[in-house]
Amino acid sequence: MKKYIYISVIAAASLMHVSCDDFLDTVPHDALSPETTWKTESDADKFLTGCYSKWIDDGTVLYADCGSDIGYSHHLHEGWKYIGNGGMSAGVSEVANFYDFNAIRNFNDFLANIENVEFTSQAKKDDMIGQVKTMRAWQYFEKNWYYGGVPIIESYETAEEAQVPRNTEAEVKEFIYKELDEAIPMLNIDAVEAGRINRGVALSIKMRSALYYGDYARAKQAAVEIAKLGLYDLEPSSVDNPASGYKKLFLIEGQQSKEIIFSVVHDQVIMSNWMVATMYNNADGGWSSMVPTKNLVDMYEMTNGLTKDEAGSGYDPAHPFYNRDPRMAATILYPGRNWLTIDGEVVVINTLDEEIDGKSNPNDPSGVDNASKTGLTWAKYLGTGPTYYADMWNANANTIMFRYAETLLSFAEAKNELDGPCDSVYVALNKIRFRAGMPSVDKGKYSTKETLRELIRRERTVELAGEGFRRVDILRWKDNNGKVLAETVLNGELKRYVGTVNYDETVPEKRAVISEDTELVEKRVFVSHNRYLPIPQEYIDLNSKLVQNPGY
Structure with a gap:
């Protein structure tokens, strides 16, 4: 293929x-x-x-x-x-x-x-x-x-x-x-x-564009046609390693996966992927150019399928990374985890303490510019150790543009918007959840179009995190009052965790001990005209017939 x-x-x-x-x-x-x-x-x-x-x-x-x-x-x-x-x-x-x-x-x-x-x-x-x-x-x-x-x-x-x-x-x-x-x-x-x-790529663009424009029947039809091609399926996880298939997708060993409909291929000579290097945190020689946030961590369910705020979930705010959906560990490098550096040294990731063993912490968010300001780093595409990428600035990492999980999620969203809850929606969602080692959808809890919509949106966000979907999704999705979701989630303060790393703890997910306080990363504002980007002024100057977007 x-x-x-x-x-x-x-x-x-x-x-x-x-x-x-x-x-x-x-x-x-x-x-x-x-x-x-x-x-x-x-x-x-x-x-x-x-x-x-x-x-x-x-x-x-x-x-x-x-x-x-x-x-x-x-x-x-x-x-x-x-x-x-x-x-x-x-x-x-x-x-x-x-x-x-x-x-x-x-x-x-x-x-x-x-x-x-x-x-x-x-x-x-x-x-x-x-x-x-x-x-x-x-x-x-x-x-x-x-x-x-x-x-x-x-x-x-x-x-x-x-x-x-x-x-x-x-x-x-x-x-x-x-x-x-x-x-x-x-x-x-x-x-x-x-x-x-090939045809699968064009159908993927048809599906994505129709979903973004709210043409759900067209989006569903395209998703069904992709499935009927018989070329694609989710990368399976091993029985004893939840989300291993999910993690593999974004690494060199997953580049031939049947889940990938299209990816941009890079080698180390003609067209290397230097952007992967910018994703690493400062101590690894990266720039922390694009990093995940605490908001994303909060969206992952617990391993029992409950959200962190539901009664009986088992969530402990002092240990927010413990007992979570396995996709979180495959997506986010968080403090307390074991990490094999590019120098071949096994370390504990620490983005909480200003000093480690009496020395300045190179990954302290309040320190140098190249340290992640959220204290978190994307795990997708980041190989570990000194030999994974011969040169991380000339990496042979392929960037996935379209994959089959998006097809399943788009089908689920479009089908629910058209017809409400039905077996085919639950089957599509469970296929993704089972691959990650998560329990099946609770049909009793997610039994209406509105409650299932909430789950589909959360599932889409965590499954596709770091792959470029969320900005568009919060611009096209509306809350129950008809308000664009971006107006809620992009107005306010972006914050990061505060705490310390307990090196005596043997469970990596519990090494980060988070206090009740958080630190400000930046203040954010979203107004209605931010739905569109401004056309760069240089093009307006060159063409008198171009009209700028309102608000700019």
Whole structure:
């Protein structure tokens, strides 16, 4: 099964280059003219390779939760701190920028010029067209979600022609739907080459976009079609090691998993994953660029299936990491855990004490900038020991973009919103929970659409934590009063644990002894216009027909 994107940046650069004209990044200039290159199937395939160079950004996956209540980014230049705390503005350069049309420009050129090539197989030509339409749909979907309506551009000859207004959000959504509906039947069920989009990828984008837009019937249909392909399943856990399959997914040994529908593949030579290094805490030489928060810890159920606030749960606020859903340990590096450093030393993670053995603690949150300010670190993708990554700044870690657990969760959410509780919803949720070593859903407690919705949202958050879903989810979900969830969870103070590490304790989950106090990480604000990002001012200045999003 081919499910990876592997891009040769050298090959891609030789085929296409960024325009010298900055105008909206919409004016196409091919490095090689169509008259001399669009002759054979081989030419088309080379240009298709070029299209893959910018179609999807796995950095967004790693950072996006920092724009939510479960993640935090401390470094301004990385673009997500202001999205998380509401400090965005059109003139602030330290805000993640998705307003780049270079990739779309290349897709337009490909789709126009492929019609000039004679193919020996119509199916091969259709598959290529389907791949590029899927890429274009993804690019517009990402822009439409973050900015609302954006221009649906053509391959303009001049900068003057490119001065076009924004299409409405609804118009862009319909364009995305049309692209995907046309692409899906064109695509091979399994990619004919490594690095190419297959039908499962396009269906995953169809499912995700429909769910985000609240088109639940369409989302459910796409999820069912993914399952019917018969290509994907959850990575199983061993009987004696709960969540081992879940943990394996994000490590090198899990890169061939049937659960992965699509991942961005990195090697240590051509296209290494340097971002993994930024995820490590300071003592390991990392930057703590994106880290989880106490809010996420609070969401995990206890091993008995009760939330921490329910009577009889067994939750002890002095030991918040003890007896929790096994996915927490597979997702979060918390104080008290054993850890094998990049130097090969077994240590106890300590992000609570200012000093250790009379020396300054390099992971003290109140210390140096590269220490996690929440006192927590993502565990996903972080291998341990000196030999796991030969060089963590040039790692061969693959970033998962679409996996089957999302399919199950999306089906459960869409089905519940359409029809309320039913067996198929419980089956989908239990499949995920059983893999993690968690008990089945209590049908008595979660027997209504409203109570089951609460569980589905919690299950989605903890299962997909650190994978870039939470920001969007809290923008699209509403509480029982019709209020956008982000208005509740992103207004207030972001805090971290205070306490000490008891090195005499033999149970790692109980070594962290947390006091009743917490320390402030930052104050956060969310107002209604923060639903969308501001279009960067530079593009407004270049195109007089662009209208800025309200509030900016």
